[in-house]
Structures are given as C-alpha cells and as structure tokens.
Amino acid sequence: MNPKKVLLLGILLIVPALVFLFLKGFGTNHYNLRYYYPELDDTYEVVMQDGDTVFRKVPDFSLISQEGKTVTQRDLDNTVYVANFIFTSCQGICKQMSSQMTRVQEKFRQDPSVKIVSYSVDPTRDSVQVLQQYADRYNADPKQWIFLTGAKKEIYELAQHGYLLPVQESADGTVDFVHSEKFILVDREKHVRGIYDGTSQKDVDRLLTEIEILQYGYKQNEK
Template sequence: MNKKNSSYIGISLIILIFGIIFIPKIVDRIGSDDIVETDRLNVKRANGDNSEVGYIEQYGKNKRVPDFQFINQDGDTISNEDYLGKVYVVEFFFSTCPSICPIMNANLINVQKEFKGNDDFGIASFTIDPEHDTPEVLKEYKEGHGISNKNWNFLTGDREEIYKVANSGFGIFADKDQTVPGGFAHSGLFALIDQEGFIRSRNDQYGNPIIYYRGSIDPENSITEGEEKAEIEELIADIKTLLK
C-alpha cells in the first residue's frame, strides 16, 4: 500500500470517528434547544422570549420615527411631537383604494376597540393620494367608518414629503403605479411606535425583528398553515406591553 492510499484511509477514519462521536451530540443539542449564546447557530433570544417588544436597530442606533408635520381631517397641523407620550400605529393608505386599504382599516378599527377610552393610544394614517384626499375627504372617510379615537389622525399634505416619510423615513413602500388597482402601490404594513418615538416590534420565530406588522391580510382568511397571516393579535398584544 503506497503512502497516498494510506493518507486517504487515515483521513476517512478521522471523518468516520468524528461523525460517530460528535454528530449525535450536535443533533441532540439542536433537538433539545440546548444552544448557548456564543454558538453561531443561536438565532433565538438568549431568554427564549420572542414576544418581547424590542427596538429596531439601524446603523448602530435605535430607529426613531421620522419627523413629520401634516394637516389632519380637521385642518389641524399634526406632527410626530404630538404623539410623544403615546403608543401609536402608523399606516399608509388612500381613501379610494379598492384592494387592501379596506382590510387594513378594518383591522385598525378592531385595534381601536381594544383601547377604547385610552388617551395614551393613537393611530396616524398617512394618505398616499393627497391630491384627492383633502382634509374634507378624510373627515368624511373617518366619520363614515365609525372611527371614534380622538388620537386617530388622517394626515394629508405635500405628496413628495409624504412619500419621503414612507419610503425613506419608515422604509414602508408607497408610490404611484397605474398597473395596480387604484393607481397606487403600497405594502399594507403597520409600524408600532412607543411613547418616546422609537419604532418597536416583536421578534419572529428565528429571533429576528419582524420590524412591521402585516395589516393588509384578513385574519378570517389567513388561517391555512403556510400562508401569510395577519399580525393584528400580535400588534394588540405588543401595544398592551408598551402601555404598561
């Protein structure tokens, strides 16, 4: 037997021994969820609590809500500073939307019901069609949908500024698009903001922040395993956590 063949046999024996000794231990650790924080495979929170409402980190800092100042349905000027001290939800919608907006706002109305009478909770709905959605139109929209929360503002103003807040400020996509129903494309996501103006979210099953909550899915039609589901129950739970 030459040296080359001996080397191959030696390497094969080492691999075999490694597999016999170590692979079962690795499998057992994964199966029992016994993975320490220093492991590269650790993708869960150290405390195992994925329902904690964490901060969203960007460039090494906790991400804040972008500065904004727009007109609401009553003609009043509303800015991000008006929401300081409150937990609130942000959405981007338009009143004539024929697709996801009715679902989004039906979900937010259900969220509103959970916090009825709580002055420390609010909602900010930014229209992405300000040319049509004047304060008068938005006031009619709010009243027509039975929205009673005084801290739920429907905001309109300069289109470029609104799109800047959506796309650059939050990273929630919004744009004109004549190929989609209604002529505007948007994601249907909700952002959760805490009392100090920080964007907050829970983690997913892998320990990563979900960042935003799916609001454009009907909870009644998202129960099939494997399908995307609305995250309204999670949003409500996380609002309650921040309000404590």
C-alpha cells in the same frame, strides 16, 4: 446518619425552594419587544453608543388631519401609536386595513396614550373633507385615530425613509398606488417596535397584545 438519607433530606429541602422561585418568575413580565432599524453610519456600520445599538427614530413631520388641524410628532409625544398608509379611493387592501384598524381603536378607546395615524398616499385627491368622510365611514374618533394629508413629497419621504415602507404611484399613471399593507407600532421614543400585516386578523391580534406589553412596561417604569 446514613449518607443516602442525608442526600434524600437535602433534595426534599431544596426542591420546594427551587419550585417556588420558578413559579415566582411567572408573576413577572420578562418579555420585551425588539427594536427595528438600527442606525447606520456612512460606511453602513451599525452605530453603537456605550456598547448599545442606536436605533433610528421616526422623523418629525407636519401634515393636516381630517379636522383641518396641523399635526406633528409633538402631538404624539408620550403616546404609543400605530401607523399605516392608505388612500381613500382604494378598492383593495385599504378597506381590509381600515377595518382591522377599527379593532385597535375599540381595544384602546379608553386609553388616550394609544393613537392611530393613517397617512394618505394620494394627498392630491384626499383633501381634508375627503379624509373626514372616510374617517366617518370607520367611526374614527379624531382624538385617537388621525388621518393625515399634505405635501406628497413629505409623505413619500416619510414612508420610504422614516418607516422604510414602499410607496409610489403605479407605473401606468392610474389612480392606483403601490404601498405597504403593514401596520407599524411606534413607541413613546419614536422607535419602531413592531411590524404587522394589516390585512391579517391573526397578525393584528399580535399587535393588540404587543401594544399592551409596551404599555405594561411604561407603567412598571413609572412606579
């Protein structure tokens, strides 16, 4: 047989197989979210274990919800959750953040494995009753969207050293506070897997998608 015909025949046989394998790959989700905040040792070197980077976990806490219940990390076990920091008298970005957070609640209202945790950076004023009123304003379901208050030192430590977000009282002593507009996505293992601008609809769109990606990964592993 003519060598050119042999080559052409080979190409005709191989190409369909390659196309099939390429298209088959579209049926599998290969996208994984990154991990944030690697652990550092005393010399600020990244901690490694079995050749893999060790990533920090959000530490435990014990705070009070809008229902007056004690909430700890244990109450968030086996859930993916979105965290942020607000205060109820905020006239600035907190309203935008809480409005965007209602989108998260509505998207996953039927999924008990997705939670929302909003910490008050003004626990002195944000009592249980005040938090409940604020939660009602945004139709927050306490089974899914938890507002937390408690010891100021614990909340600030958690923000600064747990989520690595800036939070502090304003320098002039007014009721305003310096805090981040970020939403933090935390996985079931308490690792930070996403950081988003909580005032941006586009960025919250990305958050909604990435929650689904995390959930899909867990469902695949459970099969």
